[in-house]
Amino acid sequence: MAVQHETELYPPLKKFFEERGYSIKSEVRHCDLVGIRPGSDQPLIVEMKKTFNLPLLLQGLERQKLSAEVYLAVERNRTKRGAHNQRWSEITLLCRRLGLGLITVTHYKTKAPFVEILCSPGDKVIVPSAKIIKTRASRLITEFNERSGDYNVGGSHGTKLVTAYRERALRVALALLEGGELAPREVRERSGVGSAAAILQRNYYGWFRRIARGRYALTPEGREGLALYSGVTDGWARVASAAEAEEPSPAEPPDRPSAN
Template identity: 35%
Template structure:
């Protein structure tokens, strides 16, 4: 059984880690200089581990500082830490970018357990041309700068797609129920039919074949989004 985090100390992680490293042929000592754990094996560069019960910015800063001493630096975290478990994929990516290793340590009633999730190494990011083109496409096509940087996304971020939907809704509001083909021609948006058909925001309703009107939700939400997208009076997004 693993003890509760509240009753545990960082020092409880040391003995399982020491036994694990010794089984790999290392001589292990704690609290050497500013380092929590230092392990030496033959003529190899020293291995350093910074211990924390939970993953936080302090252990990251400490580990980065230790890179001035050796390239073999690990962060050692309690295995059942909820924050590390929920964000594990992103944490591993961050540690990899910094050239750090990652250990999960379980100090149970027996000898404990250490799991190596990442070894230190040089990070060489693989660029995604598709994602870069998508990013720049969104940047170029977006009208103005309607969002506030750092705002909460679930409150509604203005995207190019949203701006196009607002322009379509505004056209239908001003002209009444309209054929999707007429909207496409008026706004010079060849994908207008797809937007009203998919109706991602619940703003449109089909009243006959190819003809769409604003839904009650669309009528209610359009004024606020017109202000946010800065499209009021604009001909197209």
């Protein structure tokens, strides 16, 4: 059952820590919950939010200037599947790295809320650095190197990206546009794309059509694709023209000496 206000987290947290010997008071010097155990001068501090977010995390770091026993408390809503604040293992790892405790409070319709400590402040747990997955890192570098330029805008969402695969498909489409009906071998030679046959057969974008055994042509969708990404293909043409202009012209043969 989702809570409406973060104040609904306070009663179960107060009860939880009072049962463990703390004297609890709320809103002490801007701290949501403060607890003191008899004979201890180290205060317990708990900051609460309905969901885990950056302001809560920053509050926790600020409270570490007052005490080493700082917890962040959030609701654990079982219905919010896939939400970022439900990735408890990752959130717990983050809190461990920062020396913060993490508590979740689960509310129910017919029974008392359940309070669970996922990690405690200063847990003596060695948290290893993230392990680099070499295959994924290799794919990242390969994708970077196989792109001919930077045709996307960082931070884009829901837009069609110019990937290395799309670039290869565009080169294949250009070859068919210029050469008409071609065999995969001819497309490979014209486009310079070694995987041309696989791209034609897979036809991921619907740009190609098999018109006979071993013969392919460009579809209307393929022409639309070339028009849509004309900025990319025009850039290739400019680069090719510049490269040709820089090539030295062949030297003229020396004049043959005249016979005396």
